[in-house]
Amino acid sequence: MTSPAPVVLVFLDPAFPAGRLADASQPQLLATDQGATRGDGIFESMLAVGGDVRKLQAHLDRLGGSAETLDLVIPAQEQWRAAIATGVAQHRTQHPARSSAEDEVVVKLVATRGPEGADSPTCWVQVSPVGALGRRQREAGIDVILLDRGYDSDVAERAPWLLLGAKTLSYAVNMAALRHAHKQGADDVIFLSTDGRVLEGPTSTVLLAHVETADDGAGARTIRRLITPQLDTGILPGTSQGALFTAAKAAGWELGYGPLEPQDLLDADAVWLISSIRLLAPVNHIDGKEIGTPALQKQLTAELNALYAGVQ
Template sequence: MRLPFTLLIDPVPADSQQQDFNGTFHEMDSSAPALRVGELSTQRGDGIFETLAVVNGHPQEIEPHISRLRNSALICELPVPNAEQWRAAIAYAVSRIPQRGEIALKFVLSRGVEHGPAPTAWLHASAAADFTAVRTKGVRVVTLDRGYPRGVAERAPWLLMGAKTLSYAVNMAAIREAHRRGADDTIFLTTDDFVMEGPTSSVVLRIDGGYVTPAPSGAILHGTTQQSMFDYLRARGFSVEYRDVALDELRRADAAWLVSSVRLAVSVVALDGDPFPADQALTDDLNAYLLARTA
């Protein structure tokens, strides 16, 4: 089967005892129209998604991605996805796409058509971009104010900051602003100068020999690939920690990485226009480990 590959899904309730989900999947011509005009995912971004990597036929971090999709559904008051159905859909899609190379598999759950009877769901597989350059040369990063103080997600849950929603306009605007400033990517800060995450990545720092990432919260997603990175580091005897990270700690860190499911780990080589220390040897080891996973 060639890429791109699209699979529409008829969502099954989370508490369903159904065993066979094959009849709920429908392969689609990826070049043909598939969404209706009234679809709220396109009109309002009213939906959630996850993107996992498939490397040489092996889907990565399935359970963390499904868990995060379910959490996003709860936050957004969408029907909670049936985990078994989504596992089956991912397995079916993986069986139908090329078994070599790096592929991005995005799965989406939308509220559907306004006043419609059911949500809309689909998987879409496409060839991953070639990230060789940034994996080996790193990225220049600027810090940008996210516009919220620390703790706002807990005080204002209607902002949906802990959900991975389709409303990515702000994230894309932040990356464009980074480009205007001569950088490649962004690290968001709270208004009181605490590190959050990148628009499409988790942030990991090395401080005094230990590895730190901002604590997952209502405003910061629990990174799936960041968790794999911490597994790798723990197995090699390094300390890892989730906690609040102040901006001055970022600036004095020994090294920093942006970590995401398809791009994997990339070193920060410049911060706000100034050179930043990078550990390319460790970055290479991390990416070799991440690419070699079979689950």
């Protein structure tokens, strides 16, 4: 039941309280599973560093929220925790990291609506290596294009059947947007609403920073402000953005929540796409226009990375 590939699978299974290990190189899903035939299910992607999953509770909570939005009944958080622990431990045993700097794995949680007619979800945990591309982009930054997401910024409240704010398996549009960006020579996408609001990346949350000097009579001081789009536009609540905001606030940053427009991105001192695996990816260009100044971007990125490193 062990896998030669660097992917470990653990299925949630009532007969196996710690989860059922399965061989990722062998078929494990029925062809009639509604995850495969209709993208009908939910997921989370998390980073484990040195064997510890970061922001585990926030991800389990968001998985629960997605399940509720899709009317999916999924196993209790304890069962997910047990399967995650099994998967991470197995991966560390089978594929030990070559160095502590590389001791990172992706932990993906998936819950589908299960096989047609079965009325019970298929749930599993996948543990796999972190891709080299994401690591490079943390360092080198990314070029981004703005793309229309097709929805206006009010639709989420009006039309809950659109499942905005749930992290579903129906990701074909997100993948198509990334392919569209790659064809244009860009690395990633920031989606806009039809009414011109900044939304999110296909797999990330948008952050921007402003640094200004204020003098309130007691002498000049530097104000650093971290801003992200407001949630009621139907974007996914970012677990990484949430954790970073908490850490940044404790370190004296001011926080802000959109509405944001493209010009706000162009006027920022730095822009990032933040997500659980790639972490903070500095945005160098948007639609070919340089963002901020390289020196300040580098400094702010280092500062936020240091703050984020303290996130549990």
